[in-house]
Amino acid sequence: MNTIRENRVLLSFVIITTAICLRAPITSVGSILYCIVEDLKLSNTVAGTITTIPLIVIALLSPFISKISEKTGANQSLLLGMIIMLAGILLRSFGGIVGLILGTGLIGMGITFGNVLIPAIIKSFFPDKIGTMTGIFTTTMSVCSGLGAGISVPLAVNLGWGWRWTFCIWAVTAMVSIVVSLIQLKRMPSDCKKTEQVEGANKLQKPxxxxxxxxxxxxxxxxxxxxxxxxxxxxxxxxxxxxxxxxxxxxxxxxxxxxxxxxxxxxxxxxxxxxxxxxxxxxxxxxxxxxxxxxxxxxxxxxxxxxxxxxxxxxxxxxxxxxxxxxxxxxxxxxxxxxxxxxxxxxxxxxxxxxxxxxxxxxxxxxxxxxxxxxxxxxxxxxxxxxxxxxxxxx
Incomplete structure (x- = not known):
């Protein structure tokens, strides 16, 4: 019983730290987009894709995430998504124009994993608290979305961090999510892992x-x-x-x-x-x-x-x-x-x-x-x- 309770506590931290990363890396762009444009000498067309690319990636990738999670487990797939997110944030900051575009696409992929899998994880591990855990998840996303937009200018301009290091704040939160996920997976009972991968495998055959x-x-x-x-x-x-x-x-x-x-x-x-x-x-x-x-x-x-x-x-x-x-x-x-x-x-x-x-x-x-x-x-x-x-x- 203590192991199950501990696993749920760790999963709660996974959900919260993942939620921090699902909006802020995108909403933090708008207020300092001009800094990126000036630094990399971007056209308005290229600059406009920075906020459009994640939406397109999410739309295209979302149907396939459940297929991945059925083979690896939802928790393991979420960890993969956060690793992709971390790679995307770093590539966007330090990869030049090509890295900016590719990194933004990877961030969209990481967001897609979180968007799709968190509701499934809540259903599997918190079936008695779906409303409460969903409320915590969406509130965290909403608060951090506004925070991402609000702190970008003070950090990048007023404190002189520049847009690259300002974006790396969200790399830190992604790393925290990855570490907590690794700890949670290590302590998850083996029967939970098996159940998670096989439950419902024979259900919902109809498209x-x-x-x-x-x-x-x-x-x-x-x-x-x-x-x-x-x-x-x-x-x-x-x-x-x-x-x-x-x-x-x-x-x-x-x-x-x-x-x-x-x-x-x-x-x-x-x-x-x-x-x-x-x-x-x-x-x-x-x-x-x-x-x-x-x-x-x-x-x-x-x-x-x-x-x-x-x-x-x-x-x-x-x-x-x-x-x-x-x-x-x-x-x-x-x-x-x-x-x-x-x-x-x-x-x-x-x-x-x-x-x-x-x-x-x-x-x-x-x-x-x-x-x-x-x-x-x-x-x-x-x-x-x-x-x-x-x-x-x-x-």
Missing amino acids: LYKIPLAWWVAVMFGGQSCVFYMMVTWLPTIVSDRGLSPMAAGIVATVFQLAAIPANLAIPMLAGYFKNQSRLAVSVAGMGIIGLVGILFAKSVILLGASTAILALGLGGTFSLSLVMFGMRTSDGIQAARLSGFAQSAGYVMAAIGPFLAGAVYDLSGNWAFPITLAVFIMVLDLIAAGIAGRDQQI
Whole structure:
């Protein structure tokens, strides 16, 4: 019993240290991108790929992660992902232009391993605490995402670290995750390793794309991802085009990042109290719709900030609840990894398309009301999918 408890404690640290690495290495880029451009003499086209490459890699690689984990075990595969992440961070910092591109791709690969496998590990080792552990996971990601964006300029510019050594902070967290994972794997009971690799091996033979519930979960995850990245990309521009100052745009963008944190923690924990999460799922998706409608009509920075906060709560809650669904709509860790990979592949395709689509609609219409209205329709679809995915059923 003590060995099992110790293993769960170590796994908790693995989940937390991995979560630190899954967003911050990307969100830390934007605020000091100009430093990279000046140092490496990059074109705007190349610079733009630094944030696009990880999304493409995640979308393409996600379906294959579960296959790897079925052969090696989810914990071992997660360790591999963190090693790839560490290599990517170091290569991005010290490999020149080629290293910047390849390293960014490797970081995307490492993120994909974590994205897909953490919900499966939670399902396998914390079946009684899926909501709580998912809440801790998503909250850590959200906090560190904002931290990554916030500390980059002070470290790189004010303290003179430069962009290379600033990025290496996340190499340290990746190394910590690797060390903890190695300790955890060494102390994991041998029967747990065998169970993890064979559980569910004969289940779910039917392809996921033929299962309607898998598509509803994928649409639920993908809808919020699409709207989130649309807002991350264009929200400051939308605020500025309302005649407000750049400072006001920055404040609204900060609210968008920070307001999601309470939902990231609370919604998964609430989900754990119910067998049927439909009402909760519809409620949080509905908050996203209310927030977008508010942004559509708001003129003042106060109303824009309030609407943005509501939107962030809705998107943060829907994101966290989507991860909970990967565990609650499946019967074991293998199924959870497969569903996670399937849904996240579809979701990140939508995430990559969202900002481009919003920009194209604006170019055609010349008015941000049309892209925002498009986002409202996407969230309505997300609400419908969330209501169906939240029902007490399993694949």
